[in-house]
Amino acid sequence: xxxxxxxxxxxxxxxxxxxxxxxxxxxxxxxxxxxxxxxxxxxxxxxxxxxxxxxxxxxxxxxxxxxxxxxxxxxxxxxxxxxxxxxxxxxxxxxxxxxxxxxxxxxxxxxxxxxxxxxxxxxxxxxxxxxxxxxxxxxxxxxxxxxxxxxxxxxxxxxxxxxxxxxxxxxxxxxxxxxxxxxxxxxxxxxxxxxxxxxxxxxxxxxxxxxx
Amino acid sequence: xxxxxxxxxxxxxxxxxxxxxxxxxxxxxxxxxxxxxxxxxxxxxxxxxxxxxxxxxxxxxxxxxxxxxxxxxxxxxxxxxxxxxxxxxxxxxxxxxxxxxxxxxxxxxxxxxxxxxxxxxxxxxxxxxxxxxxxxxxxxxxxxxxxxxxxxxxxxxxxxxxxxxxxxxxxxxxxxxxxxxxxxxxxxxxxxxxxxxxxxxxxxxxxxxxxx
Numbered sequence: 205x206x207x208x209x210x211x212x213x214x215x216x217x218x219x220x221x222x223x224x225x226x227x228x229x230x231x232x233x234x235x236x237x238x239x240x241x242x243x244x245x246x247x248x249x250x251x252x253x254x255x256x257x258x259x260x261x262x263x264x265x266x267x268x269x270x271x272x273x274x275x276x277x278x279x280x281x282x283x284x285x286x287x288x289x290x291x292x293x294x295x296x297x298x299x300x301x302x303x304x305x306x307x308x309x310x311x312x313x314x315x316x317x318x319x320x321x322x323x324x325x326x327x328x329x330x331x332x333x334x335x336x337x338x339x340x341x342x343x344x345x346x347x348x349x350x351x352x353x354x355x356x357x358x359x360x361x362x363x364x365x366x367x368x369x370x371x372x373x374x375x376x377x378x379x380x381x382x383x384x385x386x387x388x389x390x391x392x393x394x395x396x397x398x399x400x401x402x403x404x405x406x407x408x409x410x411x412x413x414x415x416x
Numbered sequence: 417x418x419x420x421x422x423x424x425x426x427x428x429x430x431x432x433x434x435x436x437x438x439x440x441x442x443x444x445x446x447x448x449x450x451x452x453x454x455x456x457x458x459x460x461x462x463x464x465x466x467x468x469x470x471x472x473x474x475x476x477x478x479x480x481x482x483x484x485x486x487x488x489x490x491x492x493x494x495x496x497x498x499x500x501x502x503x504x505x506x507x508x509x510x511x512x513x514x515x516x517x518x519x520x521x522x523x524x525x526x527x528x529x530x531x532x533x534x535x536x537x538x539x540x541x542x543x544x545x546x547x548x549x550x551x552x553x554x555x556x557x558x559x560x561x562x563x564x565x566x567x568x569x570x571x572x573x574x575x576x577x578x579x580x581x582x583x584x585x586x587x588x589x590x591x592x593x594x595x596x597x598x599x600x601x602x603x604x605x606x607x608x609x610x611x612x613x614x615x616x617x618x619x620x621x622x623x624x625x626x627x628x
Contacts, residue, residue, distance in 0.1 A: 282623035322617040333609035344468045366616030395568045397545035402448045402576030405534040411494035
């Protein structure tokens with residue numbers, strides 16, 4: 205298909221498609237004549253991925269380029285590819301100053317994850333996020349340590365197992381990454397919203413005066 | 417106890433305690449002499465709540481004042497009180513321009529929540545968040561509608577039921593609110609981090625080459 209048709213199917217402007225071509229995010233089409241090229245379903249998939257990364261993941265062009273480069277690196281396993289996408293999505297603070305309190309919390313988090321038997325990289329952003337939470341909890345007098353995380357870890361394990369299992373096997377690498385990004389970002393927000401609504405519901409069952 | 421002891425026990429400065437007194441966030445002590453007052457465990461609880469709302473919830477003074485006013489309004493049920501705290505925690509965008517797409521999504525979300533049998537207010541922020549997610553999903557070609565939310569709703573229901581059940585019954589109103597704020601904000605971050613780590617683990621089981 206021509207670039208105009210590609211843009212129409214991707215629901216973005218031709219100018220934006222050209223911008224992604226210039227930035228190296230979208231692979232070039234097959235040249236069919238002077239100033240003309242032909243695009244196919246792979247290009248459409250890529251545009252859909254870029255859109256998901258931008259609109260849903262809120263990623264900047266530089267981060268998207270890293271994800272795209274990983275997809276094109278055939279030497280990376282799917283697992284490594286998903287790791288690249290996860291790290292691109294991590295926009296948390298990285299400038300925590302070291303302190304014995306934080307060091308202790310980090311050690312506790314690493315032990316906790318090892319105890320779960322989870323195979324995750326030592327630089328996975330989630331380790332730092334859990335460390336921050338543990339420090340915040342201790343500061344307001346919740347000294348339960350990582351034991352406080354246990355019921356959440358069980359729920360997260362069940363949810364992630366189901367989410368990873370439901371990614372279709374036959375999929376392209378770029379689609380697997382899109383699935384991960386969407387599932388990570390959108391369904392994280394969905395779950396948080398549902399949990400707050402469920403809090404309201406269950407607190408009404410527990411605390412509200414029953415109607416007569 | 418005197419203000420210096422109160423500050424020490426709350427692990428904040430005397431200047432900060434005085435600031436909260438001036439702002440009306442902390443109730444005054446019992447006057448025991450010129451320029452002297454006595455404080456008790458209720459003041460300490462309040463300071464701990466303010467700290468949780470500020471450091472963990474990231475709330476501004478104005479929002480904290482709304483929560484504190486609700487705590488002091490004995491006419492509010494605990495359930496209403498938790499609703500005030502939840503709305504104070506909602507910092508999402510409120511300026512969405514109306515469109516038929518958004519209106520349809522909102523209707524679908526309201527029907528979905530009604531179908532769950534959840535008793536939540538029509539202005540609960542979670543309804544808007546789910547609406548935004550539904551619109552974002554449709555824009556990247558996921559047209560599954562609210563059926564996509566169903567497994568997450570089941571998990572959220574189980575988690576919230578357990579969280580609300582484990583708030584001790586004998587507690588002060590302010591402690592119940594602190595529990596909710598901490599549980600909502602910190603454990604939301606904890607669960608999100610654990611889910612990402614679990615994604616990495618389960619994707620390694622599914623995609624990584626097995627070691628020989």
